[in-house]
Amino acid sequence: MSKTDEIKTLFNEYVMPTYSPELVLEKGRGSKVWDTDGKVYLDFIAGISVNNVGHCHPRVVEAIQRQAADLMHVSNLYYTENQARLAWRLSRLSLDGKVFFCNSGAEANEGLIKLARLWGHENEKYEIISMTGSFHGRTLATAAMTGQEKIQEGFEPMPEGFFPADFNDLDCVRAMITDNTAAVIVEAVQGEGGVVPADEAFFKGIRELCDEHGLLMLCDEVQCGLGRTGSWFGYQAYGVTPDAFSLAKSLGSGYPIGAVVAGPKLADVFGPGKHASTFGGTPLACAAALATLDVIEDEDLVSHATTVGAKFQAGLEELASRYEHVEGVRGRGLMLGLVLDQEAAPVTEILRDMGLLALATAGNVIRFLPPLNVKEAELEEAIEMLDEALEIWHDDLNAAAEAMAEAAGAVEEPAEEEAAADAETGEEAPAEEEAGEEAPEEAAEEAEEEEKAE
Ligand SMILES: Cc1ncc(COP(=O)(O)O)c(C=O)c1O
Secondary structure: OOHHHHHHHHHHHHOOOOOOOOOOEEEEEEOEEEEOOOOEEEEOOHHHHOOOOOEOOHHHHHHHHHHHHHOOOOOOOOOOHHHHHHHHHHHHHOOOOEEEEEOOHHHHHHHHHHHHHHHHHHHOOOEEEEEEOOOOOOOHHHHHHOEOHHHHOOOOOOOOOEEEEOOOOHHHHHHHOOOOEEEEEEOOEEOOOOOEEOOHHHHHHHHHHHHHHOOEEEEEOOOOOOOOOOOOOHHHHHOOOOOEEEEOHHHHOOOOOEEEEEOOOOOOOOOOOOOOOOOOOOHHHHHHHHHHHHHHHHOOHHHHHHHHHHHHHHHHHHHHHHOOOEEEEEEEOOEEEEEEOOOOHHHHHHHHHHOEEOEEEOOOEEEEOOOOOOOHHHHHHHHHHHHHHHHHHHHHHHHHHHHHHHHHHHHHOOOHHHHHHHHHHOOOOOOHHHHOOOOHHHHHHHHHHHHOOO
C-alpha cells in the first residue's frame, strides 16, 4: 500500500468524518504545498486564512524552536514576557485597550459574547444582533450567533439571545434592537458567507446605531484580520472603531492562538476568575504570534496585500468579462471571490488537479486567500490556471447541456421503431446520467462537502 493510501485508510478509520479531505499534504514553503506523491500546489486557501506569512516562514519557525527550548507553558497564574509584549503590540495596532488570549476563533468569539454579556448584565442587556451569512464558529454559542441555519441544524435547542439581521441592511439591524440588546457583531468582509464586504454606509451606520442606543459594536476579525484585506484589521478600512474584536487564524501562522481585543470601555470588564483558558497566551503561542507580527511589519505585507490584491482582482475581473458563467469578483485585498452563476465545486476540483488550491464557498463562489507574501509571478500563474480551468468547465457545461437537449429530444420524439420496442419491453427512456450529465444531487453533495471545510 502506498504511503498516501495508508494515511488515508488510517485517517478514514480513526478520525471523525467532520471534513472530507482529498489530498494528503506533507510539506509547505511560502505559497506552495506538496502532497505525499511529491505533487506541488499553489496554496490559495492558506489554511483558510491562517498562513498569511506563507508556510513555514523561517522567522516563525526559528521563534517557535527557540521558545520551545526555553519555556512552553506555565499557566496564566504567572506573568510571562511574550504575552505581555503581544498584548501591547496588538493594542497599539488597534484599540489601545487590553487583550484576552485563547486558542481559536470560536473561543475568541465566545470571549466576545461573555464580555458583552458581563458588560450588559446589570441592565439585563444580553442579546446580540449578528448578520445573515455570517460565520463565528462551531461551539454552541458561536454557532447560535452564526447567521446560517445549516450550522445549527441538529444541535437544537440553541443558546438564546442571538438574532441575525440581514447583512448590509441597516434598517433591519435597527428594527431588531430591543431593551435587552447588548451588542451588534459584524465581519468587515464575510468569508464563509461568500466573500461579501460590508457596505461602507452599513458599517458606519452600525457604529452610529450602537452609539445612539448605547450598544457595543463588535467585529469578528478572525478571517479578515491581520492584513488580509489590506489594512491591519478589516474594520480600519471604514474609519470606524469597534468596542472589541476577535482574532485567531493567522495570528500564530499555524500555531493555535486566539485573542479578544478590547478598547478602553471593555478593557477591565473581565475581572479575576470571570474568564480563563489554560492554554491562552502560552509563551510558545505568543512567540509564534510575535514573530508573525514582525514578518507582517518588516515585509510590509499589509500594503503588499493591497497592491498585489488589486492586480489579482484585475486578473479575475478580466476572466469574469470573458466567461459566460462567471458573474463577477468580490472582496478586498487578498480576500477575493469569483462569483459563478452555479456551483463552484466542479471548478475548484479542476483547479486542484491542475495544482491550484482554492475554496468553493457559499455554493457559487470560488474563494482565494493566498498568503500575503505571495509573489506576483504566483498570482499570474494562478490566473493562467484559472483561465484554463474555466475553459474546461465551460466546455463541460456546454457538452452536458447539449447531451441533455439531445436526451430530451429523444424522449419527446422517440423513433417509431424505438417507441414500439419500448412498448413491448416496458423499457424506460435513457437516464440523464447515461447522457453524460452529473446527477444534480451529486453536484450538490460535492459542493456541500467543500463547504464543510470551514
Ligand atoms: C469569521 C470567522 N470567525 C470565526 C471562525 C472560527 O474560527 P475557529 O475555526 O478557529 O474556531 C472562523 C473560521 O473559519 C471564521 O472565518
